[in-house]
Amino acid sequence: MKVERLLSMIMTLLAKERVGAQELAEQFEVSPRTIYRDIDAINMAGIPVRSTSGVGGGFEIMPSYKLDKKVFSTAELSTLLMGLSGLSGMMRGEELVNTLAKVKSFIPADRAKDIELKANQVCIDLSPWMDTQNIQPYLEIMKTALQESRLLTFAYVDQHGNKTVRTVEPYQLVLKSSHWYLQGYCHIRNDYRLFKLSRISGLQMQGETFTPRNYQKPILDFEDVLETMQTRIKIRIHQSVMDRVLDFCPYEDFSTDGDEYYIVSFPFIENDYYYGILLGLGDRCECLEPTHVRAEMKHRIRNSAALYGD
Structure with missing residues (x-):
């Protein structure tokens, strides 16, 4: 597409001091005449590109317009690359690839090795060890719906196993603790809700658009409540x-409690989730106190054992 070519051409001109018309034509697989038309379009868009003739001539963005590549320190560029590389493992798409390319274009040649070394010192991988559900297609649909203010419909299963069909105005995608969530206004509940993507099925983007409301951000920090x-x-x-x-x-x-055991002061809330944590540790964990939690553990263990008979 022409727009993509123009953007890539701008990035090339930002990255290099001067580029010849023939070099650009070969890079983008078009004729030199097309390159000249593209340069005119870039100039009309407000980015001043000048040309010089003769040996070593070509196109360049006027120095007064260029962003100084030294505006970012080595540590800042390394941090940007670390963050973008980690995000690329969870969100794919041309915009992320282009962003990485743009950041890399700001790296001066004399600092490239040092920045690459520092960027590789920390690896950020937000993807789970075992992913049983590929939610990437859902992420792409939701990103499009967010950009175009389009309604989404899907089936949703809550934590108790109840299944409902929802129509939602999408407002934000949230990645927390390696899980994706969609924050949106639910037409059934007439309120904002946070939907876990792993509980969504049958996602469809509707042709109908909506007028965005005053957005209510989800509460993601429960430390005080906990x-x-x-x-x-x-x-x-x-x-x-x-x-x-x-x-x-x-x-x-x-x-320590002997050579192989530990006594632990464990933070606990009396609900199914926390009892499930303890039960998941099997015979490698024993609740010592309080007595009512210990009694409830015995009750749940007996019920589990009953499923398998004598």
Whole structure:
């Protein structure tokens, strides 16, 4: 497409001091005459491109317009590359590729090795170890719906297994703890809702558009709420599940109990999710106190055992 060629041509002119018409023609597989027309279009768009004739001549963006490549420090460019590279593992698309190319175009040749080394010192991989559902097509549909203010319809299964069909105005895609969510205004609930993409099926983008409302951002930080809800329980765990328990509390909450066991002050909320965490540790975890949590653990274990008979 012409627009994509013009954007790529601008990036080439920003990256190089001067480029000849023939070099551009070969790079973009068009005729030199087309390159001259494209340069006229770039000038009309407000980006001043001048040409010089003779040996070593060609096109260049006027120095007064160019962004100084030294405006970013080595650390800043490395940080930008680290963040964009990590995001590229979760969100794919031409815009991300183009953004990476633009950032790289600001890297001076004499600092390229140093910046590449620093950018590779930290690896940000937001993708899960095991992905049982490919949500990438849904992300692409939602991104288009966000850009064009188009309604989305889909079936949604809540945490209790209830399935409903929703019509939603999309407002924001959220990546939190390796899971994608869609924040939107639900026409059924007449309110904003945060939908987990793994619970969505049958996603369709409608032809109907909507007028955006005053957007209400989702609440993503529950630290203050959790502090008021959580209590501490005492559990005894085997060292083989220590890494899993460390996902929920720091090492300072552990104390040794013999050679292979630890006593842990574990943050706990009395709901199915937290009981499921403890039950998931199997016979490598024992709740010591309080007594009512220990009794509930016994009750749930008996119910699980009953499924398998005597």
